[in-house]
Amino acid sequence: MSADPLQRIRTVPASSAILLDVDGTLAPIVAHPDLSAVPPETLAVIAALVERYVLVGCVSGRRALDAARLVPVPGVHFAGNHGLELLVDGEVQLAGGVEEWLPDLRTATAAIEPIVAEAGGWIEDKGASLTVHFREAPDPTAARALLELRAIPLLNAVGLVSRWGRMSLEARPPLPVDKGSAIEELLLGRPGVHRSLYAGDDRTDLDGFAVVDVKVAVRSDETPEELLEAADVIVEGTEGLVALLASLLD
């Protein structure tokens, strides 16, 4: 790869795709996901990218419609729920096999509810998955230990796969769907895309890194070391990423 990996993208916008995580990448991390926002300057840069690049997409752990609400830029494509949802012409499509897991997700939610309450966390019902948030718990370390000991076994018992996020615990159906397969889905049917860039800040973004040409890590205090090691380019926080995206317009 050349000394400036971004040059590979910048020089051929008509055949390059720009793919972006949302929380911690476009939107600064805040205590509660409902308070997240993508700064207006960032939205303006994304709108300019849509004009120039063949594909601009957001690949989020949020529900697809929620990601679209945070990035209200016409022409941007969305994959949500770590690839379990795709937004197609404004309609949410579930990935194959998800539908039959919906009753198990409801069962699991009810089962872990008292444990999550005891931990001081809360459950985000994401339809095709669930996320336990404990950033706001009185003692996040104790909350995590409690969830590990008592909630994860219940999630596993119904067949769900659990995974730690940033101050959160996610549970989802055991399907071969992740941010990487979501990116492949977005690129599918676009034979004009020959290069791709993905930017993210968390462990699940490694799946996105696996399928693109240029990997951008957004560094914060909580960015996992593996992500930084796998990256071609590291930027400092969401502000660093906006500067990088703006440089793709030069």
Ligand SMILES: [Mg+2]
């Ligand atoms: Mg993120």
